[in-house]
Amino acid sequence: MAVLHSAPKFASNEGVIAAISETISVWLLEAHEEHGEVIFRVARDAVERVLRILRDDHAYQQLMEIAGVDYPSRSERFEVVYMLQSLTKNHRVMVKCSASEDTPVPTVTTLWPNAGWLEREVFDMFGVTFAGNPDLRRILTDYGFEGHPFRKDFPMTGYTELRYSEDEKRVVYEPVELAQEMRSFDFLSPWEGADYPLPGDEKAPAMPTVTEVKTTEKPAQTGAGPKADAKAADPVSPPSPDQKDSGKEKPGAPEPTENRPDRPARKGGAKDTAPATDPEEGGK
Amino acid sequence: MSMNLEESPTTEGEVITNYTINFGPQHPAAHGVLRMVMELDGEVIERIDPHVGLLHRGTEKLIEQKTYLQALPYFDRLDYCSPLCMEHSYVLAIEKLLNLEVPIRAQYLRVMFAELTRICNHMLNMGAHILDVGAFTPNLWIMDLREDCLNFFERASGARMHSAWFRPGGVHQDVPEKLLVDIGDWLDSRFFPLFEDAMSLVLDNRIFKQRNVDIAIVSREDAVAWGFSGPMIRAAGIPWDLRKSQPYDVYDRMEFDIPVGTNSDCYDRFMVRVKEVYESAKIIKQCLRDMPSGPIASTDGKVSPPKRGEMKQSMESLIHHFKLYTEGFHVPAGEVYVATESPKGEFGVYLVSDGTNKPYRCKIRPTAFSHLQAMDFMSRGHMLPDATAILGAIDVVFGECDR
Numbered sequence: 070m071a072v073l074h075s076a077p078k079f080a081s082n083e084g085v086i087a088a089i090s091e092t093i094s095v096w097l098l099e100a101h102e103e104h105g106e107v108i109f110r111v112a113r114d115a116v117e118r119v120l121r122i123l124r125d126d127h128a129y130q131q132l133m134e135i136a137g138v139d140y141p142s143r144s145e146r147f148e149v150v151y152m153l154q155s156l157t158k159n160h161r162v163m164v165k166c167s168a169s170e171d172t173p174v175p176t177v178t179t180l181w182p183n184a185g186w187l188e189r190e191v192f193d194m195f196g197v198t199f200a201g202n203p204d205l206r207r208i209l210t211d212y213g214f215e216g217h218p219f220r221k222d223f224p225m226t227g228y229t230e231l232r233y234s235e236d237e238k239r240v241v242y243e244p245v246e247l248a249q250e251m252r253s254f255d256f257l258s259p260w261e262g263a264d265y266p267l268p269g270d271e272k273a274p275a276m277p278t279v280t281e282v283k284t285t286e287k288p289a290q291t292g293a294g295p296k297a298d299a300k301a302a303d304p305v306s307p308p309s310p311d312q313k314d315s316g317k318e319k320p321g322a323p324e325p326t327e328n329r330p331d332r333p334a335r336k337g338g339a340k341d342t343a344p345a346t347d348p349e350e351g352g353k
Numbered sequence: 354m355s356m357n358l359e360e361s362p363t364t365e366g367e368v369i370t371n372y373t374i375n376f377g378p379q380h381p382a383a384h385g386v387l388r389m390v391m392e393l394d395g396e397v398i399e400r401i402d403p404h405v406g407l408l409h410r411g412t413e414k415l416i417e418q419k420t421y422l423q424a425l426p427y428f429d430r431l432d433y434c435s436p437l438c439m440e441h442s443y444v445l446a447i448e449k450l451l452n453l454e455v456p457i458r459a460q461y462l463r464v465m466f467a468e469l470t471r472i473c474n475h476m477l478n479m480g481a482h483i484l485d486v487g488a489f490t491p492n493l494w495i496m497d498l499r500e501d502c503l504n505f506f507e508r509a510s511g512a513r514m515h516s517a518w519f520r521p522g523g524v525h526q527d528v529p530e531k532l533l534v535d536i537g538d539w540l541d542s543r544f545f546p547l548f549e550d551a552m553s554l555v556l557d558n559r560i561f562k563q564r565n566v567d568i569a570i571v572s573r574e575d576a577v578a579w580g581f582s583g584p585m586i587r588a589a590g591i592p593w594d595l596r597k598s599q600p601y602d603v604y605d606r607m608e609f610d611i612p613v614g615t616n617s618d619c620y621d622r623f624m625v626r627v628k629e630v631y632e633s634a635k636i637i638k639q640c641l642r643d644m645p646s647g648p649i650a651s652t653d654g655k656v657s658p659p660k661r662g663e664m665k666q667s668m669e670s671l672i673h674h675f676k677l678y679t680e681g682f683h684v685p686a687g688e689v690y691v692a693t694e695s696p697k698g699e700f701g702v703y704l705v706s707d708g709t710n711k712p713y714r715c716k717i718r719p720t721a722f723s724h725l726q727a728m729d730f731m732s733r734g735h736m737l738p739d740a741t742a743i744l745g746a747i748d749v750v751f752g753e754c755d756r
C-alpha cells in the first residue's frame with residue numbers, strides 16, 4: 070500500500086524482521102509489520118534477554134516508552150509494550166509480551182536506568198509486577214490509592230472522592246456520589262460496527278439469511294390478509310379519535326415544576342462546609 | 354519544610370547528620386506541582402526522590418471514552434505551554450492508522466504553527482529558568498513576546514492557549530491572509546530586537562553563568578541510556594532532532610540547523626533553546642514564503658467535515674456532517690507509535706485501535722518522565738540552589754508529565 074500519510078518517516082523496515090528474528094528466534098512468538106510499525110511478540114520470561122540483544126547487537130540504544138494495555142478477554146490479560154529507538158540506524162521497533170496479575174515480567178532496569186519509572190507506571194496503572202525492579206512503588210496515583218485505574222474494569226469515576234472538611238480541618242475521602250449518572254454515549258451504528266444485540270432483541274432468534282429481496286408494491290403484498298387489503302382500498306381514512314368532539318375538556322399544560330427539585334442531602338454531610346462560603350460566618 | 358535533626362547543632366562536638374526536606378509541592382521553582390524529597394548533607398544534595406502524579410487526571414482513560422475527534426482537546430491540556438505540538442503527535446498517529454493524505458497547505462500550516470508554538474514554549478521556559486536563578490527583568494521582556502504568539506494563536510483558532518486547531522487530515526480552518534503577513538512582520542521588526550535585547554542581559558551575565566555553567570553535566574552515554582530527547586540530548590552533543598531524522602509533514606522541505614551543546618550542562622541546555630528559537634523563526638519564514646494555496650483539510654468526506662455552505666446544499670455532505678459529529682469516523686484496527694519533536698523533546702502517542710470510533714488505548718509518552726527521573730542522578734553532589742537551575746533546564750510541565 071502506498072504511504073499517503075505524513076507521519077514521521079524513519080529508516081526502511083525492509084529486512085529488519087528477518088535480521089532480528091534470526092537472533093531472537095528461540096524466544097520469538099510472532100513478528101509482523103503493520104501500519105509501518107515492526108512488532109515482535111516474545112516470551113515473557115525472555116524479555117530482558119531479548120531487549121539486551123536488541124540493545125547490544127542491533128543498536129537500539131534508547132528505551133523510549135513502556136506501555137501497558139489491558140485486554141480483559143485474554144487469558145493473560147495485560148500486554149506490556151516496549152518502544153525502542155536506534156539513534157544510529159534511525160529506526161524504531163516495538164517489543165511486546167503478555168502478562169497477568171500474578172505473572173511478573175522481568176525488569177529491564179538492568180539495561181536502561183529510565184525503565185524504573187516506566188515500569189512503576191505500568192505497575193501503578195495496571196497492576197503488572199516487574200521482577201527485579203528495586204523500587205516498584207506507585208507513581209501517578211495518590212498516596213494510599215487502591216486498585217489499578219487503567220484496567221478496563223475500573224470505573225471511570227473511581228471509587229473515592231475527596232474534599233476539605235471544615236469539621237475535621239483536613240481533607241477527607243468519601244465514596245463517590247454522582248449528582249448525575251455517568252453517561253457514555255454509544256454512537257456506533259447498529260447496522261455496521263456494533264456486534265451486540267439491540268435492546269429488546271436479546272431473545273429473538275438469529276436473523277434468517279435473506280435470499281430474495283422483498284418489496285411491497287401493492288397492499289396485497291404486505292401479507293396482512295384480505296380484510297386489511299380491502300381497508301387499504303378505502304379512498305379516505307376515517308377521522309382520528311382526536312378530531313371527534315367527545316365533549317370532554319382537553320387536558321391543559323402540566324403545572325410548572327420547580328427549577329431545582331429537592332435533592333436528598335449528601336451522605337457525606339457536606340453541610341459542614343457551609344461556613345467557609347457564608348459571608349456571615351466565613352473568613353473567621 | 355520539615356527537618357529531622359537527630360543531633361542538635363548546639364550540642365558540643367556533635368556532627369549534624371543528613372536531613373530531609375520537602376521541595377514543593379507548592380514551590381515557585383518547582384514549575385508546577387512537583388514534590389521532591391531531598392536528602393541533604395548541609396547544603397549538598399545527597400539524594401532526590403521526585404514524587405510526581407499530583408496533577409494526574411487520567412487523560413488516557415478519558416480518551417478511551419471519547420471518539421477520536423472528541424479526544425483531541427485533551428492534548429492541549431497536557432503540555433499547556435505548547436498545546437499545538439501535543440496535538441501534532443495525536444493527529445499524525447490517527448493519520449498513520451488511516452493512511453490519510455493531508456493537503457500540502459495544511460502541512461505547511463501545521464509546521465508553521467508548531468514552530469510558533471516552539472518559540473512560545475521556549476519564551477516561557479527560558480523566562481522561568483532565568484527567574485529561577487535570580488534575574489527578574491528578562492522574564493518580563495520575553496513574556497511580552499509570548500503574549501504576541503498567543504495572540505497569533507487566537508487569530509488562527511479563536512483560543513489563546515487551548516487551540517484544538519489541528520485535525521486528523523489537516524487543520525480546523527484556514528488562517529486569514531493578514532495573519533500570515535503580520536507574523537512575517539512581527540518576526541522581522543519586533544521579535545528579534547526584543548529577544549536579542551532580553552538575551553543580552555543574560556547570556557554573558559556573570560551570575561547567570563555562575564549558576565548554570567558546569568551544573569548537572571551529563572555524558573553522551575548517560576543521555577542516551579536515560580532516554581533523553583530534545584534539547585536535553587542535543588546539549589550533550591548528539592545532533593538528534595526528530596524533525597530532521599524522522600521528518601513529518603513538510604519538515605523535509607525545510608532548511609534549518611540543529612544546535613548542539615559542547616559541555617552538556619544547564620548553560621548549554623539554555624543556549625540550545627536560544628539557538629532553536631532562531632531556527633524556528635527560519636522555518637516559519639520558509640513556510641510563509643513557500644506555502645501554496647489550496648484545501649486545508651483532507652478532501653475525504655469520511656474523515657473531515659464538509660464546508661458549511663456545502664452542507665446546506667448537498668444531501669451527502671449533510672449525512673457526512675451528521676455522522677462525523679455523532680458517531681465519528683472509524684479507524685482501522687492496529688497499533689502505531691508516533692513521536693514528534695515537541696519543544697521539550699520526544700512526545701509520543703501509542704495508539705491502539707480496535708476498528709471502532711473510539712481509541713482502545715492511547716498511551717502518551719511524556720518528555721518529562723525520562724528527564725525528571727534523571728533528576729536524582731543529575732543533582733547528586735550539587736548544592737540545594739542548583740536544583741532549581743537543573744529543574745529549569747529540564748523544562749518540565751506537569752500537565753504533560755502527570756497526564
